[in-house]
Amino acid sequence: MADVLVVGGNGFIGSHLVDALSEGGHRVTAFDRFSTGVPTFRSSAVRMLPGDFLSRSDLEAAVRGHEVVFHFLATTSPATAEADPTLDIRTNVIQTVELLTACAEAGVRHVYFASTGGAIYGPQERSDFSETSPTLPISPYGIGKLTIEHYLRYFGAKHGLRSTSLRISNPYGTRQHPNRKQGLIPIALRQIARGESVARYGDGSMVRDYVYVDDLVRMLVPLVDADPRHEVYNLGSGRGSSVTEVLDAIGRVTGAPVRVHEIPTPATFVDRVVLDVTRFDEEFGISVPTTLEEGIAATWADMTGERA
Structure with a gap:
């Protein structure tokens, strides 16, 4: 140890x-x-x-x-x-x-x-x-x-x-502070919990891991x-999800309508990033089993529990 x-x-x-x-x-x-x-x-x-x-x-x-x-x-x-x-x-x-x-x-x-x-x-x-x-x-x-x-x-x-x-x-996940204004998932969940519309960069096609x-x-x-x-x-997960796919998953998890308002994408943002995690997987053999929807559900449960 x-x-x-x-x-x-x-x-x-x-x-x-x-x-x-x-x-x-x-x-x-x-x-x-x-x-x-x-x-x-x-x-x-x-x-x-x-x-x-x-x-x-x-x-x-x-x-x-x-x-x-x-x-x-x-x-x-x-x-x-x-x-x-x-x-x-x-x-x-x-x-x-x-x-x-x-x-x-x-x-x-x-x-x-x-x-x-x-x-x-x-x-x-x-x-x-x-x-x-x-x-x-x-x-x-x-x-x-x-x-x-x-x-x-x-x-x-x-x-x-x-x-x-x-x-x-x-x-993303539990204990993530949405007020730091970093991370699509916690920010979108907090906006939905407050009955607000969700800010979305661009048309929703941006992809992240x-x-x-x-x-x-x-x-x-x-x-x-x-x-x-x-x-x-x-x-990372080695899988890419678009902003639209993330917001669709959030809608299914929360059961709430996801109202979107579009904001300009900063010039320094990259359109698509997915990580190849082969090097780590081959050396350490550690899997990433949580699906996007499962992770969002756990994050939402933690967030609404805090609000209760």
Whole structure:
């Protein structure tokens, strides 16, 4: 069993991850702001470590004594990074370099970084991307993620810090905060719960690879004890769904009419992204069994339960 730090451990993916790691017997520390004072995760065995990602001293204290670090904290979303690219550079990129410096100095064995499996590839003639596909991001969010991937290679060459970039597709599921304005599924479900119309980019033909959070975490947990053969992995369902297909599934799950109002698609959005997850599947053999409709149903049940 390992001493594991999850940076962003009270967030959407991070909270699920710390629960699963704790259930697996690992000694887990969740580093986050914990601004409400209440953890999102459920395990009482997880150590809460309140701290500020923008503080070098907090990062140094957090990584000390840990063998494995999962970096799953983001200070921006695709929308906020596009609104102010310098914010992404100042907070995500620079502070991740600070985190990696602290990891190298503390003797951390392995860092796993939550990259992006969509924005990092950018618009290309192909629509199904493997880890060897060109990375041509045109959004500040994707550019920032790719920059961090390059810094991971630098820290490996310079300091011997082992790391793996996880290019995650479009995760969704329970505990996802719809008010962050990131993620079609939670935002659409919240709008329907409020009796509002659903904002849809373009004509609904945009395609993404949606992965349910429980499936994603099932892929992440074995990495703690693994010796990955590659420095980059795509993590997703390997299946593409259009916005129209997602909204149709939401309508079936909720039993509510899905009223749509169309909004312009940002120029930096990619029309179609589906991840080829063959590399990860062949090495780790972990399936992604949850269908889109099953995942939406679980997310809706969790959301309406919170509202009750």
